[in-house]
Amino acid sequence: MTHLVVESLSFSRDGRRVLDDVSFAMRAGEGVALLGPNGAGKTTILRLVLRLLRPRAGRILLDGQPIMGMARRDLASRVAYVPQGHAVAFPYRVRDVVALGRLAAGTMVSPFVSAADRAAAGQAMDHLAIGHLADRSYAALSGGERQSVLIARALAQGARLLVLDEPETGLDYGQQLRLFDLLRRLAGDGYAVLATTHDPLRAARVFSRAILLQKGRMIADGPAADVLSTAAISSLYGYPASWSG
Numbered sequence: 595m596t597h598l599v600v601e602s603l604s605f606s607r608d609g610r611r612v613l614d615d616v617s618f619a620m621r622a623g624e625g626v627a628l629l630g631p632n633g634a635g636k637t638t639i640l641r642l643v644l645r646l647l648r649p650r651a652g653r654i655l656l657d658g659q660p661i662m663g664m665a666r667r668d669l670a671s672r673v674a675y676v677p678q679g680h681a682v683a684f685p686y687r688v689r690d691v692v693a694l695g696r697l698a699a700g701t702m703v704s705p706f707v708s709a710a711d712r713a714a715a716g717q718a719m720d721h722l723a724i725g726h727l728a729d730r731s732y733a734a735l736s737g738g739e740r741q742s743v744l745i746a747r748a749l750a751q752g753a754r755l756l757v758l759d760e761p762e763t764g765l766d767y768g769q770q771l772r773l774f775d776l777l778r779r780l781a782g783d784g785y786a787v788l789a790t791t792h793d794p795l796r797a798a799r800v801f802s803r804a805i806l807l808q809k810g811r812m813i814a815d816g817p818a819a820d821v822l823s824t825a826a827i828s829s830l831y832g833y834p835a836s837w838s839g
């Protein structure tokens with residue numbers, strides 16, 4: 595049962611306030627989209643939730659515990675970052691990329707993949723219906739396939755909160771549709787999905803909730819279809835409502 599609480603979060607960079615008093619909570623089964631113009635602070639929120647940055651003020655709780663005091667492995671078994679599926683360093687097989695999720699959570703204790711690690715990776719691939727890719731080289735996959743593999747890696751990690759930063763970037767239209775469908779299914783399966791996106795129209799259909807950020811401040815939080823009205827989006831991005839059709 596995942597429960598993320600973000601409380602009065604503020605963050606500065608180079609003496610400049612990047613986030614100001616941001617608060618929200620989310621539970622298992624919720625898909626929350628974070629939207630806002632470039633530089634609004636979306637990625638900074640994700641990096642704080644992943645404990646890659648330390649807040650200047652405020653705190654973040656996962657399942658009731660402040661993340662700053664958690665052991666790294668404990669944190670990794672609760673929250674997983676799904677990067678965009680672009681950078682490819684080595685031609686690993688898909689099944690090995692997925693099994694690497696077990697390393698992050700500390701359940702894989704040696705550099706060799708155990709039967710238990712392999713089973714967890716297999717389950718994650720089955721969950722996402724990508725078992726047929728298991729022996730392919732990750733480097734040879736399409737962007738959408740890579741994204742699915744990285745989500746499977748997060749599931750193998752055991753985390754129930756998935757954090758994604760503009761996951762649609764670089765994917766063609768069909769792959770974007772499949773990705774967002776997958777995110778919706780994962781929320782339906784009880785995962786908590788927190789994603790930034792620059793696609794308000796899709797977000798309104800796929801996510802249960804949307805949070806709007808402007809210059810580091812939250813200006814809306816509520817059901818995605820309500821928050822992402824044409825008027826709200828026009829005002830957020832600063833263009834006349836008549837342009838959106």
Ligand SMILES: Nc1ncnc2c1ncn2[C@@H]1O[C@H](COP(=O)(O)OP(=O)(O)OP(=O)(O)O)[C@@H](O)[C@H]1O
Pocket residue numbers: 607608612630631632633634635636637638639
């Ligand atoms: N490493 C850094 N050093 C200094 N300032 C930074 C750094 N990373 C981000 N910032 C600044 O923090 C602010 C928020 O950045 P952030 O990346 O969180 O915005 P964002 O909403 O994710 O934007 P985008 O939609 O462009 O990805 C911006 O003003 C940005 O310039």
